[in-house]
Structures are given as C-alpha cells and as structure tokens.
Amino acid sequence: MHKKFLQQAIILASENASTLKGGPYAAIIVKNGELIAASSNCVTLHTDPTAHAEIMAIRLACKKLNDFQLSNCILYCSCEPCPMCLGAIYWARLERVYFACNRLDAADSGFDDSFIYDEISLPPEKRQIPMIQLKLKDAVKPFITWDALKNKTLY
Amino acid sequence: MHKKFLQQAIILASENASTLKGGPYAAIIVKNGELIAASSNCVTLHTDPTAHAEIMAIRLACKKLNDFQLSNCILYCSCEPCPMCLGAIYWARLERVYFACNRLDAADSGFDDSFIYDEISLPPEKRQIPMIQLKLKDAVKPFITWDALKNKTLY
Numbered sequence: 563m564h565k566k567f568l569q570q571a572i573i574l575a576s577e578n579a580s581t582l583k584g585g586p587y588a589a590i591i592v593k594n595g596e597l598i599a600a601s602s603n604c605v606t607l608h609t610d611p612t613a614h615a616e617i618m619a620i621r622l623a624c625k626k627l628n629d630f631q632l633s634n635c636i637l638y639c640s641c642e643p644c645p646m647c648l649g650a651i652y653w654a655r656l657e658r659v660y661f662a663c664n665r666l667d668a669a670d671s672g673f674d675d676s677f678i679y680d681e682i683s684l685p686p687e688k689r690q691i692p693m694i695q696l697k698l699k700d701a702v703k704p705f706i707t708w709d710a711l712k713n714k715t716l717y
Numbered sequence: 718m719h720k721k722f723l724q725q726a727i728i729l730a731s732e733n734a735s736t737l738k739g740g741p742y743a744a745i746i747v748k749n750g751e752l753i754a755a756s757s758n759c760v761t762l763h764t765d766p767t768a769h770a771e772i773m774a775i776r777l778a779c780k781k782l783n784d785f786q787l788s789n790c791i792l793y794c795s796c797e798p799c800p801m802c803l804g805a806i807y808w809a810r811l812e813r814v815y816f817a818c819n820r821l822d823a824a825d826s827g828f829d830d831s832f833i834y835d836e837i838s839l840p841p842e843k844r845q846i847p848m849i850q851l852k853l854k855d856a857v858k859p860f861i862t863w864d865a866l867k868n869k870t871l872y
Binding site for chain 1: 850
C-alpha cells in the first residue's frame with residue numbers, strides 16, 4: 563500500500579514537470595488508507611517560494627480535516643522533504659513519511675535541499691544568509707504575554 | 718534602523734498574542750528601507766500549521782513584488798526562525814535576517830523549535846517522526862523529465 567501511494571506521487575511529480583506547471587515534486591497525504599490531499603510543486607505557478615508540494619498538501623489536508631494537526635496521517639513524497647518541509651511535518655505532527663528520491667538526487671538536478679541541510683548546522687551568523695540576533699530590552703515580551711494568557715489556543 | 722524594524726516586529730508579536738489571534742510571533746520584510754510585508758503568526762486563525770509569521774510575510778512580499786525571490790530584502794523576526802522558516806528564507810533568497818529572541822526562549826514557552834533543530838541532524842529513519850526511503854524503480858523519473866525540459870522556469 564505504501565508503494566502504491568508513493569508511486570502515485572511520482573507520477574504526479576513527473577506530470578507537473580512535463581506540463582511545465584512547476585518543479586518535479588509531488589506529495590500525497592493519507593489517513594486510514596484514504597487519500598485526503600495531493601499536490602504538486604506550485605512555486606512558479608503561485609509565485610510563492612513556500613509552495614512546495616509537501617507544504618501545499620499539508621495545507622489542503624488541514625483545510626479538509628479542519629484541524630491544524632495531522633496526527634494519524636501519513637505523507638508520501640516523491641523526494642525527501644527539504645528542511646522547510648521537514649519543519650512543517652513536525653508542526654503538523656504527521657505520523658510518518660515515505661519518500662522515493664533523496665536530497666542528493668535533488669541536488670543532481672540543481673535543487674538546493676542538500677545545501678540548506680548543511681547551512682542549518684552552522685551558527686546563525688556564519689550562514690551564507692547571515693542571521694543576526696540583536697539584543698533588545700523587551701525581546702521576550704511576546705512570550706511573557708503568551709505565558710500569562712488563560713484562554714489561548716495551544717498549537 | 719535595524720532595531721526600529723525589529724522593535725516593530727516585537728510589538729506586532731505581543732499584540733497578536735494578547736488579542737488571542739495566534740502565537741507570539743511576528744515578521745517584517747523590508748526592501749531599500751521600505752516595509753513591504755508584515756505578518757503575525759496565523760496557525761490557529763487559518764487552521765494552517767505552516768502559517769508562521771515568517772512564511773506569511775514571505776508569501777505577502779512575493780505577492781507584492783510579483784516575484785518568487787526576495788533578493789535585496791531583509792527579514793526582521795521577533796524570534797529566531799524555526800527550521801521550516803529557515804528553509805523558506807533560503808528558497809526565497811532573502812539577503813539577511815535579524816531576530817530578537819532565540820530558539821531557547823521559544824522552548825521556554827513550550828514551542829518545539831529547538832527540538833526540531835535536534836531532529837534534523839538525525840538519520841531520517843531514526844527521527845521521532847520516522848522518514849523512510851522506499852526504493853522504487855522509476856523514482857528519479859520526475860528529475861529526468863525536469864532535466865530534459867527546455868522551456869522550464871528555474872526557481
């Protein structure tokens with residue numbers, strides 16, 4: 563069954579590329595054996611660098627289930643998720659992920675997944691896109707406000 | 718000037734929490750000294766686990782500039798970006814990032830940023846959300862299709 567859904571993701575990814583709609587990626591989300599969301603990469607179509615197949619599929623599935631968590635759902639990706647999508651997988655609390663190609667296959671076609679994985683382990687200020695912490699007196703005020711709230715929706 | 722924009726992000730993040738709209742985070746994108754996009758965290762508001770402030774601000778800025786890349790833009794975040802947002806920053810090719818709090822401040826308020834950073838360095842199959850590569854015969858077909866395309870939009 564896992565191979566069947568993964569195969570579907572590969573076919574969708576190839577179609578997306580060959581019809582010039584976007585990058586060669588697709589993702590499918592399944593709950594209790596039922597397909598609940600599928601998407602291919604929509605970065606250029608939507609002019610949105612975050613519109614990777616996995617992110618799109620997570621958004622679609624959350625909309626369908628009216629829930630910001632996807633516990634008990636399985637994600638099938640034509641390629642190993644990039645760090646952005648990996649983060650989204652944790653925030654969505656998916657149960658498991660199956661993928662076909664890996665980050666090195668992506669790199670062979672000019673996609674930076676592998677490079678971003680390398681950058682993450684560097685100290686923020688040493689990265690190729692420098693990330694600099696500026697110390698401000700009330701920096702933690704948002705968290706203090708959050709911690710004191712009684713009626714907040716945890717996520 | 719950097720402190721001024723970062724301060725604005727902190728105020729927006731506090732307001733978002735105190736008005737119960739969502740998590741205690743905000744992000745601002747600036748190009749040539751001009752604010753072009755601002756957003757707070759919208760995860761619970763939009764029922765979308767990917768609707769972090771940084772992702773929302775990147776989407777808004779791309780829409781405004783009609784470009785899927787944000788070269789020459791600076792991102793100001795009330796907190797160090799999580800791995801999902803870090804990935805999005807690379808895909809959007811932002812120039813630089815300034816942040817106020819860090820991942821440990823976020824962890825103190827119950828947010829998993831730090832945990833996700835730890836998970837990334839593990840082999841995919843050893844993670845708390847297992848990520849398993851299934852070998853399929855035509856796994857790389859989407860990339861072969863992509864490589865052969867002549868009129869594709871690179872991103």
